[in-house]
Every structure is written in structure tokens, then in C-alpha cells.
Amino acid sequence: MTKNRPNYVSTTNACKLCKPLGACLAFKGIEGTVPFLHGSQGCATYMRRYIISHYNEPVDIASSSLSEKHAVYGGGPNLKTGLTNVTEKYRPRMIGIATTCLTETIGDDVSMYLDQYQKENRKNKEMPDFVNVSTPSYSGTHMEGFHEAVYQVVSQRAAGGSATRTINLLPGFVSSADYRWLMEVMADFGLDCTMLPDLSATMDGPALLEYEKVPTGGTPLAAIKAMGRSRATIEFGRTVADHESAGAVLAEKFEVGNYRLGLPIGIEETDRFFNLLCELSGRDIPEKYEGERGRLVDAYVDGHKYIFGKKAIVYGEEDLVVGISAFLAEIGIFPVLCASGGTSGRLGKSIVEVTGDILATQPEIHEGMDFFDIAEMAEALEPDLIVGHSKGYPLARKMNIPLIRVGFPIHDRVGGQRVLHLGYNGAQQLFDTITNAVIAQKQADSSVGYSYM
Amino acid sequence: MDIELLRNNFRKFDKLGLDMETTALKDREDQIHIKGETPLNIVCNKDSLAGAVSQRACVFCGSRVVLYPIADALHLVHGPIGCAVYTWDIRGALSSGAELHRLSFSTDLQEIDVIFGGEKKLRKALIELIDRHGPKAAFVYSTCIVGIIGDDLDAVCRTVEQEKGIPVIPVKSEGFKGNKRAGYQAACDAMARLIGTGDTSDISRFSLNILGDFNLAGEIWMIRDYYERMGIQVVANITGDGRVDDIRRAHGASLNVVQCSGSTMHLANMIEERYGVPSMRVSYFGIEDMSEALYDIARFFRKQFPDDPEAGAIMERTRELVREEVQALVPQLKKYRKALAGKKAAIYVGGSFKAFSLVKAFRLVDMRVVLVGSQTGTKEDYEELEAITDPGTIIVDDSNPLELTSFLKEKSVDVFVGGVKERPIAYKLGIGFCDHNHERKEALAGFAGMLNFAREVYSSVMSPVWRFVPRK
Ligand code: SF4
Numbered sequence: 068m069t070k071n072r073p074n075y076v077s078t079t080n081a082c083k084l085c086k087p088l089g090a091c092l093a094f095k096g097i098e099g100t101v102p103f104l105h106g107s108q109g110c111a112t113y114m115r116r117y118i119i120s121h122y123n124e125p126v127d128i129a130s131s132s133l134s135e136k137h138a139v140y141g142g143g144p145n146l147k148t149g150l151t152n153v154t155e156k157y158r159p160r161m162i163g164i165a166t167t168c169l170t171e172t173i174g175d176d177v178s179m180y181l182d183q184y185q186k187e188n189r190k191n192k193e194m195p196d197f198v199n200v201s202t203p204s205y206s207g208t209h210m211e212g213f214h215e216a217v218y219q220v221v222s223q224r225a226a227g228g229s230a231t232r233t234i235n236l237l238p239g240f241v242s243s244a245d246y247r248w249l250m251e252v253m254a255d256f257g258l259d260c261t262m263l264p265d266l267s268a269t270m271d272g273p274a275l276l277e278y279e280k281v282p283t284g285g286t287p288l289a290a291i292k293a294m295g296r297s298r299a300t301i302e303f304g305r306t307v308a309d310h311e312s313a314g315a316v317l318a319e320k321f322e323v324g325n326y327r328l329g330l331p332i333g334i335e336e337t338d339r340f341f342n343l344l345c346e347l348s349g350r351d352i353p354e355k356y357e358g359e360r361g362r363l364v365d366a367y368v369d370g371h372k373y374i375f376g377k378k379a380i381v382y383g384e385e386d387l388v389v390g391i392s393a394f395l396a397e398i399g400i401f402p403v404l405c406a407s408g409g410t411s412g413r414l415g416k417s418i419v420e421v422t423g424d425i426l427a428t429q430p431e432i433h434e435g436m437d438f439f440d441i442a443e444m445a446e447a448l449e450p451d452l453i454v455g456h457s458k459g460y461p462l463a464r465k466m467n468i469p470l471i472r473v474g475f476p477i478h479d480r481v482g483g484q485r486v487l488h489l490g491y492n493g494a495q496q497l498f499d500t501i502t503n504a505v506i507a508q509k510q511a512d513s514s515v516g517y518s519y520m
Numbered sequence: 521m522d523i524e525l526l527r528n529n530f531r532k533f534d535k536l537g538l539d540m541e542t543t544a545l546k547d548r549e550d551q552i553h554i555k556g557e558t559p560l561n562i563v564c565n566k567d568s569l570a571g572a573v574s575q576r577a578c579v580f581c582g583s584r585v586v587l588y589p590i591a592d593a594l595h596l597v598h599g600p601i602g603c604a605v606y607t608w609d610i611r612g613a614l615s616s617g618a619e620l621h622r623l624s625f626s627t628d629l630q631e632i633d634v635i636f637g638g639e640k641k642l643r644k645a646l647i648e649l650i651d652r653h654g655p656k657a658a659f660v661y662s663t664c665i666v667g668i669i670g671d672d673l674d675a676v677c678r679t680v681e682q683e684k685g686i687p688v689i690p691v692k693s694e695g696f697k698g699n700k701r702a703g704y705q706a707a708c709d710a711m712a713r714l715i716g717t718g719d720t721s722d723i724s725r726f727s728l729n730i731l732g733d734f735n736l737a738g739e740i741w742m743i744r745d746y747y748e749r750m751g752i753q754v755v756a757n758i759t760g761d762g763r764v765d766d767i768r769r770a771h772g773a774s775l776n777v778v779q780c781s782g783s784t785m786h787l788a789n790m791i792e793e794r795y796g797v798p799s800m801r802v803s804y805f806g807i808e809d810m811s812e813a814l815y816d817i818a819r820f821f822r823k824q825f826p827d828d829p830e831a832g833a834i835m836e837r838t839r840e841l842v843r844e845e846v847q848a849l850v851p852q853l854k855k856y857r858k859a860l861a862g863k864k865a866a867i868y869v870g871g872s873f874k875a876f877s878l879v880k881a882f883r884l885v886d887m888r889v890v891l892v893g894s895q896t897g898t899k900e901d902y903e904e905l906e907a908i909t910d911p912g913t914i915i916v917d918d919s920n921p922l923e924l925t926s927f928l929k930e931k932s933v934d935v936f937v938g939g940v941k942e943r944p945i946a947y948k949l950g951i952g953f954c955d956h957n958h959e960r961k962e963a964l965a966g967f968a969g970m971l972n973f974a975r976e977v978y979s980s981v982m983s984p985v986w987r988f989v990p991r992k
């Protein structure tokens with residue numbers, strides 16, 4: 068699996084983002100929450116711009132705006148002033164604080180500052196809740212940041228008590244359309260559900276008459292508090308480490324059973340998810356989804372020849388790569404290279420788990436990759452298409468093959484937040500997009516110009 | 521760009537017999553002298569307030585903006601991955617050849633480097649990348665944590681420079697050391713190390729450097745073309761479509777023409793101090809400022825070399841050029857001007873110099889500017905803004921999303937000009953938007969740029985989609 072992997076000291080065109088960005092995204096999916104970066108101003112501004120370019124939604128991320136002298140004397144005072152200012156201006160229900168490389172390196176103790184701050188402001192009735200997460204980017208990617216934020220939210224805010232019938236759903240980082248779809252599925256199974264986070268409305272909202280300082284939507288804080296009383300947790304992510312698994316915390320602290328699944332991308336992984344839902348709800352798969360699945364199988368059959376034996380490069384966040392690889396394998400496309408900038412140590416194993424019984428040979432699977440590495444390997448692999456976010460476009464352009472845009476960020480198309488990846492319908496959309504891209508490429512490359520393919 | 525020049529400029533249009541400009545002039549003569557209602561007392565160039573969602577960036581960002589378009593240099597970001605990856609090919613700075621600047625190089629510091637220092641990794645990364653790409657020079661940017669862990673960037677750069685025989689220049693851009701302005705300065709300091717090291721023997725006395733244009737959407741090519749048509753040699757582009765070897769001999773030019781003065785004026789001053797090359801501030805945005813820039817330069821050479829007949833010829837060719845360009849442009853602008861008359865615009869951009877030009881450009885299409893602000897203006901900049909805007913216009917420094925939305929609503933703005941971070945605010949409130957920052961892909965400088973700008977504004981303001989957005 069590691070035979071051809073390039074090994075360079077420098078990083079060129081990274082295939083990962085930094086940790087606090089993931090934490091901010093997770094916080095954006097919680098009711099009334101404003102993300103707050105403890106560090107210098109630049110990081111927050113960069114991340115805002117990066118996120119905005121994908122979602123086309125306002126993304127306010129506050130910062131403690133440390134300057135040089137704060138870096139020397141500690142960022143506590145700035146953090147506190149910042150929290151007060153955000154509270155006054157935004158009236159948030161909660162402030163989610165993530166550290167940055169700077170404050171981690173100078174060793175600021177945010178938990179301690181927060182304790183002090185809360186004590187100092189005990190009489191203030193307008194005080195929001197707080198949650199804080201340590202996110203130094205020099206260990207881990209935005210996905211670790213995302214998971215750790217969810218983990219901390221659960222650790223710091225969930226409580227026990229009398230059991231409820233609710234199911235906790237921890238989908239990880241998916242598109243707004245995906246979050247919306249998940250809530251619909253849970254409702255269709257008659258399951259009461261707390262999904263954390265929920266970026267369906269906060270990052271894909273309607274045009275407004277009145278600007279909302281903090282967008283409507285997100286996981287209700289009361290529901291988060293009740294997560295320790297739920298019946299079970301479903302957590303997506305085969306590569307998520309146990310120490311950053313919020314599901315594991317709930318199991319440990321409150322004995323809420325945790326079901327770990329892969330992202331439900333493609334038929335096989337979606338079947339696993341639906342089987343679990345049948346079990347938990349005691350119901351059969353609703354007819355609506357039987358129909359979706361049936362039509363999807365029909366579409367697979369109709370289109371299979373166009374794509375059989377094609378070779379794809381897949382890159383991005385590890386769990387997305389696992390899901391997409393599973394999906395590609397089941398439609399007859401060979402993922403010649405599965406790459407991620409992440410380094411969970413579990414990417415290879417997870418891909419084998421979901422493709423092992425279909426693929427005769429194993430793909431090249433590599434963690435810690437950047438786009439220079441990917442491009443270097445791509446030459447020999449002769450891929451027919453690339454599946455990943457926008458940053459693979461230069462490679463696709465150079466190789467003159469289609470790029471199927473999935474995941475985050477999608478900076479060169481509209482509607483990144485509306486790409487549906489999950490479930491039978493998500494697979495349907497991916498399948499149509501991929502098959503049509505392959506056909507279009509054939510059409511474009513042909514000297515005849517067929518209009519009947 | 522004082523008011524007197526502006527007037528002269530309009531007189532010139534008068535002489536050209538372009539009635540549209542004459543009208544524009546009359547409008548403005550009334551307005552130019554009207555000051556704001558209260559005395560201007562704007563506080564600016566301060567650190568951003570903790571907890572405010574500032575639109576400002578960091579020192580590193582400022583340095584990147586300025587140096588990044590040097591296309592045959594290696595730009596290595598020494599730090600954790602974020603700082604590098606968020607700046608990967610996000611700007612529209614084009615190159616006519618080498619495209620090294622479009623790659624994002626990072627040392628991607630890990631925990632172990634933070635503990636034991638990142639110098640070794642930096643050195644290895646530098647050598648690896650120089651060997652791989654054969655750049656003409658390397659810039660090494662330091663980020664916040666490098667400032668904390670205390671890596672000796674100078675030392676590493678010095679040894680690699682010796683080993684590889686190309687300039688390897690540290691850029692002192694630790695993010696927390698100030699705002700974007702400090703980053704501009706750090707970038708200028710870095711470039712100053714290149715200037716004065718190249719051969720200047722074949723440079724004409726009628727020559728200049730272009731400073732502060734970053735060749736967004738090919739703008740510098742347009743500007744260079746104007747200068748060449750005037751008969752002036754362009755020595756170095758600083759930095760749009762920039763080349764290391766050109767910058768090394770920039771001191772051989774007779775004049776530094778500085779646009780977007782916030783970013784490169786510092787460099788122009790250094791060149792003047794060291795090599796006695798004078799500089800001139802211009803703006804390439806809008807018909808008036810563009811023409812004025814070209815005339816100013818022609819006048820400069822006439823004054824500098826009064827006995828050289830070529831100086832007079834340059835002035836002649838400049839007149840010809842402006843006449844041609846304006847005559848071609850004005851009829852095309854009419855349609856937009858008619859449609860946009862009376863609509864309201866808000867401006868929030870990085871540098872205040874850009875804001876000046878935008879205010880005038882909006883006037884040219886008969887629109888009203890009701891809000892204008894910038895991230896990094898100085899007191900003098902705001903005084904000037906105050907002088908050129910209508911009474912009642914809101915002038916802001918380092919604004920934030922909440923403030924901006926309240927202004928936009930209060931003034932029922934039709935189009936908002938800003939950067940990517942402002943776009944979703946405008947759209948969420950159902951307000952038109954026009955990109956005017958370093959990420960745009962439309963050329964807005966020069967005469968043709970004015971037309972593009974009008975078209976951009978027009979295509980947002982006139983879209984039928986606004987009828988569907990919630991309105992009171
Ligand atoms: S310093 Fe760290 S947190 Fe800030 S942008 Fe860079 S990698 Fe991200």
C-alpha cells in the first residue's frame with residue numbers, strides 16, 4: 068500500500084485545512100452559537116473567507132485579535148474582552164471557543180480563563196453558555212478540529228437523567244443538503260432525533276428581510292443537554308479516533324449505546340444505515356426509500372457500461388474518501404488512488420472494509436498526501452476521472468479529465484452546500500453526475516460528434 | 521490626486537468636446553466643495569477590537585498580497601498549514617510566463633517542530649523546493665508561531681542563499697505584529713533586498729516602474745500597453761506579472777509610478793532615498809484618474825527633460841491615446857449611465873485609495889455613493905474621502921458585518937462594492953454586489969476596466985431576481 072508514495076519534506080498545495088476551521092464549522096451547526104477563535108485576527112479572517120466561498124452565506128467568526136504584546140503576556144484579558152463584546156453585539160446563546168496555533172504555542176489556558184470569566188460575571192443574566200476546544204493545527208486537520216469540537220460540546224454540555232426515546236445522530240462534516248436529508252430520514256422512521264451539529268439551515272438559509280446576527284437553526288442547546296439521556300447514538304466515520312469520538316463519550320459517561328457506521332454513501336453503506344434504523348425503530352424501511360433504492364439500482368443497471376472499468380482518483384477528508392471509494396467500487400469504477408491529507412492511521416483499513424469484497428486488487432491508499440504527491444502519482448495511474456473538492460481542479464485540467472466535485476470546499480461552482488452525497492438519492496445524483504461526465508468526455512474527445520450516446 | 525488636478529482633468533475633457541464629461545464636471549463642481557455636516561474625526565489604523573468580527577487580515581496576508589504576483593519566485597510559508605492553504609491561488613494575479621506563485625508551499629509545522637524548532641525542516645524544505653522548481657529567488661514568510669518559537673529565519677535563509685546561489689529572503693510577516701499595512705511594509709523591505717542588484721545599462725531615460733498593480737485579470741498588461749504606446753519603457757512590474765530580474769534593476773528607471781499607495785509607497789520611498797528615483801501616486805481606476813495618471817507621467821518627463829524633443833512627443837502621444845480611448849469608451853458607457861442613474865452604492869474595500877477612485881467611478885455612471893469605508897485608511901485618506909463625497913455619506917474605518925448591514929439597510933443601497941467576505945451579507949439582504957478586491961477575475965483598471973466596472977454593476981443592479989427577495 069505504501070510502495071509508490073512520494074516522501075517530501077515540504078508541502079505543496081495541501082489536501083487538508085487547519086484544525087480551528089473544522090471547529091468553527093461544527094459550532095456553526097449549533098443553535099445560537101457564535102464561533103470564537105482565540106488567536107490573532109488573520110486566522111479568523113482567512114477562515115471566514117474560505118468558508119464563505121463555499122456556502123455563500125455570511126460567516127461570522129469572532130477573534131480575540133491578539134497582537135504581539137498579548138502574545139508575550141498571555142491572551143487572557145483579550146479573550147475576556149472579546150467574549151464580552153461578542154455577547155453584547157450578538158446576544159448569542161452560546162460561544163464556541165477554539166484555540167489557534169498561536170495561543171496553543173504560548174500556552175494559554177482557556178479553560179482557566181473561562182472559569183475566571185464566568186465567576187467574574189456571575190451576576191450577569193445575559194451570559195451565554197460557553198464551550199471550548201483546543202485546536203492546534205500542528206497536530207491534525209480540520210476534520211480532527213471538527214470532531215474534537217463535537218466531542219467537547221458533548222463532554223461539556225450533555226447531562227444524564229431519566230432516559231428518553233431519542234436517538235443521537237453524529238454525522239460528522241457533510242453538506243447542508245445531507246444534514247437536511249438525515250433529519251428527514253429519521254422523521255420518516257418515526258425516530259426522535261438529536262443531530263449534532265446541524266448545518267442544514269444555518270449554512271443554507273433563505274433570503275431575508277431582517278439580517279440575523281446569528282442565523283436560525285442548528286442543534287437546539289436543550290437537545291444537546293439531553294443527549295446523555297438518549298436511547299442510542301449513531302456516529303458516522305470509520306476513521307474517527309476513539310479519543311475524539313463523541314459517541315464514545317456518551318457511551319462511557321451515560322451508557323448510551325454507540326453505533327459506529329461509515330458515511331452512508333452508495334448502496335452498501337446506506338443499507339447498513341437503514342438496517343440499523345429498522346432495528347432501532349422496529350419498522351420496515353419506509354416505502355419512499357424502497358422506491359429510491361429501487362430506482363437507484365435501475366439507474367446503476369442502465370448506466371453501468373459507460374463507466375465500467377474506469378479509473379478514478381479520490382481525495383479529501385478521510386471518511387468522505389472511504390464513502391466515495393465504497394460507492395465507486397460498487398458501480399464498477401476502480402479507485403486507483405485514495406488520498407487524504409489526514410493521518411488517522413485508519414484510512415487503509417477502512418477502505419478495505421468497504422471495498423474488499425468487490426475489488427480484486429487493492430487501490431493505492433495514502434494518508435498525509437498533498438496535491439503535489441497526488442499529481443506525481445497520477446501520471447502513472449492514468450485515471451479517467453477525479454472525485455474530490457475544488458482544489459483538484461488544476462490536476463483535472465492538466466490531465467484533461469473530469470473533476471466530480473464533492474465535499475468541501477467547492478469554490479468554483481455554485482451550490483456546494485446543496486450537493487447531496489448521502490443515501491440512495493445522494494448516490495443517484497452522484498451516479499448521474501459521474502456517468503454523464505464520462506459520457507461528455509467521450510463526446511468531447513470524439514471527432515465524430517455523436518449526439519446519441 | 522488633489523482637487524485642482526481633478527478640475528484640470530475635467531477641463532481637458534471639455535476641450536475634447538465630450539458633453540458627457542462636461543455634465544459630470546458640473547455635477548461635481550457643486551459637490552466638491554461641500555464638506556460633511558460634522559467635522560471629520562475618524563479614528564483609524566488601530567488594532568482590531570477583540571471580539572469584533574473584523575474584516576481585517578493579518579501582516580502575513582499583507583505581505584502575500586504584495587509579493588505573491590512575482591511569478592518566478594518561490595513563496596514558502598513557514599508555519600502551520602492553515603496560513604498557506606488559505607492563500608493558495610485565491611488571487612486573480614496573472615502571469616505571462618512562470619506560474620510558481622500559483623502554488624502553495626508550506627513547511628506544515630507539526631507539534632515536534634513547534635517543540636524543537638522548525639529551522640531544520642525549513643532548510644530541507646527550501647532546498648527541496650529550490651531544486652525542484654529552479655526559482656529566481658525565494659521568499660520565506662514567517663507566521664505567528666514562528667515568531668513565538670523563535671526560529672532564526674535570517675540564518676537559515678543566509679545559508680541556503682549561499683548554497684543555492686539565488687536570493688533567499690525572509691519576510692517578517694508574523695501575523696500578530698500588526699495589520700495588513702505592516703505586511704505591506706514587510707514585503708517592501710523584502711523587495712528592497714533585490715533592488716539595486718541588477719544591470720541597468722540598457723534602460724532608457726524615458727522609463728518607469730509600475731508599483732502597486734497586481735495584474736488582476738491582466739490589468740497590468742493594459743497599463744503597460746498604454747505606457748508603451750506613449751513611448752515609455754517599463755522596467756519592472758511591482759509586482760503584477762512580476763519577475764525577479766526586472767525588480768533587481770528597478771533602480772535604473774527614471775520614475776516610480778505608484779498605484780494603491782498603501783501597499784508599495786514604502787518601497788518607492790526607499791528607492792528614492794537610495795537611488796534618487798522620484799515617485800508619483802496614481803490611480804488607474806475610472807476615466808478621470810486613468811487619464812490624469814497618464815498626463816501626469818507625460819508632464820513629469822517634459823519637466824525632467826525639457827530639452828529632449830522626445831518628451832514633447834510623449835505628451836503628444838499621450839493626448840492621442842487618451843482621446844482615442846475616451847472616445848471609444850464614452851458611447852459604450854452611455855447605456856449603463858442611463859440605466860444606473862440615481863441608484864445608490866456602498867463601498868467597503870481594503871485600501872482607501874481604491875475607495876477614492878470608486879467614488880468617482882460611480883459618479884461617472886451617475887450613481888450616488890452613500891457609504892464608503894476601508895480596512896486600512898489613514899487619517900489623511902479619510903479627510904480626502906470626506907472631501908470628495910456627498911454630505912450625509914457614511915465614512916467608516918475597519919467595519920464589521922453587523923455595522924455594515926445596519927448601514928446597508930438604513931441607506932437602502934442598490935449595489936455594494938466589497939470583498940468576498942462582504943458578498944454574502946449583501947446577498948442575504950437582497951442587495952446587488954460587485955467584487956472589487958484581489959480575488960476578482962474582471963479587469964477593472966484602465967479605460968476598458970471602467971466599462972467592465974459599469975457592466976459589472978449593471979449586471980447586478982438590473983437583474984430581475986431582486987423582485988423575489990423579501991422587501992418591506
Ligand atoms: S496559525 Fe494555525 S490556526 Fe491560524 S491559520 Fe495558521 S494553521 Fe490555522
Ligand code: SF4
Pocket residue numbers: 107108109110111113168169578579580581599602603662663664665693694695696
Ligand atoms: S497564524 Fe498569524 S500569520 Fe497565519 S493566518 Fe493567522 S494571523 Fe496570519
